[in-house]
Amino acid sequence: MKWIASAVFAAAVILLPFFAGDFYINLASQIFIAAIFALSLNLLVGFGGMTSLGHASYLGVAAYLSALLTSRYGFGHGTAALVSILGTVAMAAFFGLIALRATGLGFLMITLALSQVLWGLAYRMSDVTNGDNGIAGLTRPAPFGISLDSAASFYWFAFVVAVIAFVMMAIFVSSSFGSSLKGVRDQPRRMAALGFNPWMIRWITFIYAGFWGGIAGLLYVYYNKYIHPTSLSTTSSAEALLGVIAGGSGTLAGPAVGAALVLLLKNYASAYIERWNMLLGLVFLFIVLVMPTGIVPGLKQLAARFRGRAP
């Protein structure tokens, strides 16, 4: 039964553009982007025990780099993507050097401060970033000559990237390196005594998470064809963190589900009320107070209890 259900679900996801309208196809594409972003943050939060409140930095910087390179400096999309990702990874390596001097709340505060600095920069350096107006009129790439301008083609593109991202991150956490990462999260001193280098393990993870954050940023800017400083804001980082925590940090699929829920909530709520930030704050309070382990583990527990009771 389980296999059949999974197969039907997979087929439905792949074939979605054939039976759904453009609105839903676009919504699903956004979910893929948010899921990649949340999964990359989960590497830090869930598997590394490093709660970052500045993950929007990588999404925003990759998006801004790509936008600037293609629109202002006339780069092709391929080169621009490569340079943006390299730039983002280099920035992640540098930020990691600073932020990983601390752990716990110090780490959180430093990542927040760094990302706020970038946000301020995007607003104030209006010569380069166009400030509050953002950069509009961007184009989508055409990999292998296939245009991504239609909702369906972009959907499949985002789907393929999301699957690759999911598999790569799943391999990362289930590898021996992933095990040592979890070891460093739970028992850093014991791991150091065993001859591992906790700092190096954290740093590599930080960079890897920055890499996938950058990939999410590229998809984000391709999808929107527009970039604004809000993509670098604390709200953007907080949405991703909420997705991770709501879905269940440290699980593989949880953050993807959480990110999808946050995105759906944002889309449907903004149809009725303008107060997304307030709602986001309330959801934060609700999740932390009521479902601290996340929705997916919470539902699993419920299911287990249900099964336990059934004869």
Added chain:
Amino acid sequence: MQFWIIQGLNSLSLGGLLFLLSSGFSLIFGLMRLANLTHGAFFMLGTYLGAVALRTYSGLNIWVTAIGAGIIVAALGGLFERLVLTRLKTNPLGQVLVTLGMSFIISDACLVLWGGDSIPVPTPHNLQVPTRLFGFVFPTYRLVLVGVAITAAIALYFLIDRTRLGAMIRAGVDDRQMARAVGIPVSRLFTIVFCLGAGIAGAGGVLGGPILSAYPGLDADMLPLALIVVILGGIGSLFGAFIGSFIIGFIYTFGTALFPELAYIILFLPMIIVIAFRPQGLFGRVSA
């Protein structure tokens, strides 16, 4: 020369404001091990309360308004601490997340209540005449603000270093469990310190009004400055917050005046240097 003197005074007054903002943040972090991300929103709420009160009641004095707004924000902070934060005693990450959620709620509520246009806070009438000193002209309000910040610093120093309450707070910062064991009501101290920190931030928000004015996003502008001050000066150290505030006040003011586009990058240089060589900050008592 006039430029340097005036910018120097602006730096001092911004530093004073930053001290009012970050001293509470630092105390709360030191005692409760809680990065209170609502602190920027408390400051902004103070500014809005002050701006609206002074606009509505023209006879009101800014100092009285600051005290009133401080009390309101302190009460709100106390409620938040009692109703939400104490439930999450065993979940430090959860505490940070709810303070973040709370900051979104407060800043959005300000936007709903008072709209998206910035509301200026008038400089008090008797302080509008500039002061002449050694042949230079100074805006009097800023001079007074520096005085207020220094007074607040001295008062806080006496509170923390010379009173019984302060001794209990210091004991809680240094070793919470031992403090509990010798009978100090640490949980009540949490509430007191949280109210105190929120209140100072709220009052500081009103006093900063004539310089900054109340506008949406003020919280997002102030919070990183507080974070940088505290990371620089050392978490849990009042003296560190004091020195850090004035360092950042100077760097930010001169950075904005001399290299307006790069001010934000220049801001985080001192933080990087300090973190690289002294992760606990210049005068840190607690490692984060």
